[in-house]
Amino acid sequence: MPRDAESAALSGRRGQAARNDVVILDAARTVFLADPKAPVSAVAEHAGVGISALYRRYPGKEALLCRLCHDGLRQYIAEAEAASRDPDAWSALTEFLGRVVDADVHSLTVNLAGAFTPTPDMGEDARRAGELTAGLVARAKAAGCLREDVVTEDVGLLLECCAAVRTPDPDRTRVLRRRYLALLVAGLAGGGPPLPGPPPAPGELGRWK
Amino acid sequence: MPRDAESAALSGRRGQAARNDVVILDAARTVFLADPKAPVSAVAEHAGVGISALYRRYPGKEALLCRLCHDGLRQYIAEAEAASRDPDAWSALTEFLGRVVDADVHSLTVNLAGAFTPTPDMGEDARRAGELTAGLVARAKAAGCLREDVVTEDVGLLLECCAAVRTPDPDRTRVLRRRYLALLVAGLAGGGPPLPGPPPAPGELGRWK
DNA sequence: AGCAGAGCGGAATGATCCGTTCCAGTGCTA
DNA sequence: TAGCACTGGAACGGATCATTCCGCTCTGCT
Numbered sequence: 446m447p448r449d450a451e452s453a454a455l456s457g458r459r460g461q462a463a464r465n466d467v468v469i470l471d472a473a474r475t476v477f478l479a480d481p482k483a484p485v486s487a488v489a490e491h492a493g494v495g496i497s498a499l500y501r502r503y504p505g506k507e508a509l510l511c512r513l514c515h516d517g518l519r520q521y522i523a524e525a526e527a528a529s530r531d532p533d534a535w536s537a538l539t540e541f542l543g544r545v546v547d548a549d550v551h552s553l554t555v556n557l558a559g560a561f562t563p564t565p566d567m568g569e570d571a572r573r574a575g576e577l578t579a580g581l582v583a584r585a586k587a588a589g590c591l592r593e594d595v596v597t598e599d600v601g602l603l604l605e606c607c608a609a610v611r612t613p614d615p616d617r618t619r620v621l622r623r624r625y626l627a628l629l630v631a632g633l634a635g636g637g638p639p640l641p642g643p644p645p646a647p648g649e650l651g652r653w654k
Numbered sequence: 655m656p657r658d659a660e661s662a663a664l665s666g667r668r669g670q671a672a673r674n675d676v677v678i679l680d681a682a683r684t685v686f687l688a689d690p691k692a693p694v695s696a697v698a699e700h701a702g703v704g705i706s707a708l709y710r711r712y713p714g715k716e717a718l719l720c721r722l723c724h725d726g727l728r729q730y731i732a733e734a735e736a737a738s739r740d741p742d743a744w745s746a747l748t749e750f751l752g753r754v755v756d757a758d759v760h761s762l763t764v765n766l767a768g769a770f771t772p773t774p775d776m777g778e779d780a781r782r783a784g785e786l787t788a789g790l791v792a793r794a795k796a797a798g799c800l801r802e803d804v805v806t807e808d809v810g811l812l813l814e815c816c817a818a819v820r821t822p823d824p825d826r827t828r829v830l831r832r833r834y835l836a837l838l839v840a841g842l843a844g845g846g847p848p849l850p851g852p853p854p855a856p857g858e859l860g861r862w863k
Numbered sequence: 864a865g866c867a868g869a870g871c872g873g874a875a876t877g878a879t880c881c882g883t884t885c886c887a888g889t890g891c892t893a
Numbered sequence: 894t895a896g897c898a899c900t901g902g903a904a905c906g907g908a909t910c911a912t913t914c915c916g917c918t919c920t921g922c923t
Contacts, residue, residue: 462899484881495901496883506882599833602819606834609818610811612858620851624808625815627849628841629834637840642829649821668920671870693910704872705912715911 468492469499470516473509478549481556485509507561514561517553518570521545525577534588538581539630542603546622551604592635598645603629677701678708679725682718687758690765694718716770723770726762727779730754734786743797747790748839751812755831760813801844807854812838 472492476483485506489496503509528541545551563571578600585591606629607622681701685692694715698705712718737750754760772780787809794800815838816831 465899485883486881489901495899497885497900497902500883501899602830602834603837605818606815609814617858621811621854624849624851624853625811625838627846628812629837631841631844631846632837632839634846635840636845637836637843640833640836642833644833645830649826668869674870694912695910698872704870706871706873706914709912710870 465492465494465498466502469494469502470512473513474553477510477513477557478552481552481560510557511561511564511567514554514557515564515567515570517550517557518567518574520548521550521554521574522570522577524548524550525574525581528581529577534581534584535590538585538591539633541581542600542626542630543623545604546607546626547619549608551601551608555601555605556608591633592640594640594644595633596644598647598650601650602645674701674703674707675711678703678711679721682722683725683762686719686722686766687761690761690769719766720770720773720776723763723766724773724776724779726759726766727776727783729757730759730763730783731779731786733757733759734783734790737790738786743790743793744799747794747800748842750790751809751835751839752832754813755816755835756828758817760810760817764810764814765817800842801849803849803853804842805853807856807859810859811854 469488469492473488476488476491480487485499486496488509489499492498499509503512524541524544528537528544531537531540575597579597582591582595582597582600586593586595603626607626610618610622610625612618612621678697678701682697685697685700689696694708695705697718698708701707708718712721733750733753737746737753740746740749784806788806791800791804791806791809795802795804812835816835819827819831819834821827821830
């Protein structure tokens with residue numbers, strides 16, 4: 446009988462269990478993305494499984510949220526690393542932003558934070574994410590395509606702005622977010638008066654501490 | 655004895671009652687702006703009054719929310735009317751946006767909507783608000799200072815983006831919001847590639863129907 | 864001066880919601 | 894065929910709120 450845990454074509458009880466692993470995770474992402482404080486039962490319902498299927502895999506809601514959040518953080522890092530390899534500094538930054546917005550990674554990492562006590566791993570990953578972001582910003586600035594008065598910390602807030610755009614339809618939401626990201630990116634390119642106010646300070650948005 | 659209901663210097667029981675009217679409204683605005691689903695008791699506590707002081711004035715939470723929201727809508731209209739009188743089409747639009755963002759009117763009108771059944775009055779006011787907004791946009795476009803591919807409905811989403819910027823400190827929040835509004839406004843002025851995706855349709859964001 | 868009651872603070876109430884546990888059923892697996 | 898890994902979903906217990914209620918204070922009129 447097949448023993449490969451990676452296979453999606455597993456049959457029987459074990460197959461269902463393996464498939465439930467991913468079904469549950471997907472459902473959780475969808476549900477908690479739509480409403481970070483959704484009840485656990487909503488996840489089970491959306492996944493089409495019972496509540497016990499969920500509690501067999503995670504010790505509690507907090508663990509599930511933590512997993513989701515950490516996955517999002519890892520995805521952010523992966524996108525940032527991929528962008529770092531783009532030879533063009535401007536498209537590296539802007540396409541990175543586009544991908545992060547599309548994947549709704551920001552909602553995952555930020556809106557869910559605070560609902561659980563972060564693990565040390567996540568702190569480390571968060572630091573790495575910050576570094577990579579700073580790299581992308583610095584490179585774009587050095588290339589002269591990004592206005593000088595933008596700082597690394599602005600990126601998080603920009604993503605927050607895009608994440609605020611929401612409609613009942615996920616696809617439509619993605620499209621509209623791209624629209625306002627485009628507006629923001631046009632602003633990032635320069636033009637207009639200097640940006641007002643002191644920029645966000647490094648520790649200021651310390652949801653991660 | 656003084657009978658003037660407008661006076662803030664009313665003495666005695668009636669005076670306290672009149673003063674509580676405004677204290678409660680202010681507290682409600684502050685509290686519900688910070689958290690639209692805050693408990694009623696939080697409002698009373700923030701106002702420094704008991705819960706009954708609140709229930710003496712409003713039949714229930716919903717009525718209070720409705721009042722707050724309607725007030726916000728009226729303020730929006732007032733700002734839009736004031737802006738309409740600005741002879742410069744561009745500053746009419748941008749300074750209007752700035753004032754609305756500063757006053758956090760958008761959070762008031764949008765984040766609170768859905769928590770109560772709107773009155774017909776509000777529907778009427780919402781329509782008027784839409785008209786005024788469209789006027790500001792049309793004028794800026796006609797003057798050639800606003801990019802052509804922006805539509806009236808974009809304004810609501812822009813405000814939503816700004817409202818998404820939040821810090822524990824209200825003053826700092828205001829400053830940061832202005833920062834990203836400036837970025838968006840720079841984008842609105844033009845430059846960069848055309849905005850992607852179909853723009854939001856008139857009825858699409860129908861939180862008010 | 865005295866009293867009727869407007870207004871108030873805050874405890875008590877009752878409903879709702881939600882995370883978690885528990886148990887009986889099901890059909891692989893050996 | 895016996896055992897058990899896994900599951901669905903009901904039941905439990907705690908928490909949170911909106912709202913009501915009661916006893917008190919102090920005002921404003923007679």
